[in-house]
Amino acid sequence: MRLARRRFLQLAAGAAGVPAFSKLTRAQAYPAHPIRVIVGYTPGGSADLTARLMGQWLSERLGQSFVIENRPGGGTNIATEAALRSPPDGYTLLLAAPANAINATLYNKLNFDFLRDSEPVAGLIRFPNVVVVHPSVPVKSIPELIAYAKANPGKLNMASSGNGSTIHMSGELFKMLTGTNMVHVPYRGGAPALTDLLAGQVHVMFDNIPTCAEHVKSGKLRGLAVTSTTRSEVLPDLPTVADFLPGYEASAWYGISVPKNTPADIIDRLNKETNAVLAAPAAKERFAELGAFLLSGSAADFGKLLADETEKWGKVVRFAGVKVD
Secondary structure, three states, X not given: OHHHHHHHHHHHHHHHOHHHHHHHHXXXXXXXXXXXXXXXXXXXXXXXXXXXHHHHHHHHHHOXXXXXXEOOOHHHHHHHHHHHOOOOOOOEEEEEOHHHHHHHHXXXXXXXXXXXXXXXXXXXXXXXXXXXXXXXXXXXXXXXXHHHHHHOOOOOEEEEOOOOOHHHHHHHHHHHHHOOOOEEEEOOOHHHHHHHHHOOOOOEEEEEHHHHXXXXXXXXXXXXXXXXXXXOOOOOOOOEHHHOOOOOOOEEEEEEEEEOOOOHHHHHHHHHHHHHHHHOHHHHHHHHHOOOEEOOOOHHHHHHHHHHHHHHHHHHHHHHOOOEO
């Protein structure tokens, strides 16, 4: 009887240790094969570049390939749904972007709820837009832009890369806080919008810094201010919009999300390795060249950013009265 009881206690003790051992083994074994990163944008843009840089650096740390899969279309909703419907095993990552926060209010019907159906892993970078005007527009500062727009309601055309884009929403937030009336002109992407701005076909744009910084430096466009709360090292002479309009902040950001129910130990591993990459000099230098600020931090930190941005841009979308079916 004593032997049987002793054996039972040994087996019970062993069974109690299985869950912890399994988690440890899984975390150590992960990743066992290549990981795909789904990006809701075309190749060549800032989102694609960010995903490829992070994929390369994470591959070096984790010893597996990171395959970048571009799935543009539907305002990033096609890519987001594909990622969230994937098995929650850590082998499908989504490059999360402001569109995920904006679309929650912008679209009447989505097949997913991003905050409900995803798990945050880590923030990557954040970079501001820059308020630029064609040189023919007679303004040289944010106060002058506000005054001119109020004196000429509906006469300034504000270009964007499309309804609900960060470029569009940056402008709508500006209009909301200043009470100005600029006519929104959406394009199918930032490149054609910028082309028309350079040609003087439109007047104002809240463009991404990596895209238009060289045009500002060359004088082809007039930069008025950056949309972050601090100045940009890429355009250090420009003030911030918030210097003249307290409470204004608009920026693009990228991070990593995974499908709901992805094991916590895998999320922890990805978060740890991502933060290690962002702490490395190579990442700091490369992203600084793009005018980006590093985010890093815990998964919970990125989750808070997602929730805050969803609430913030929801208010702007409702103010602008923009809806996409």
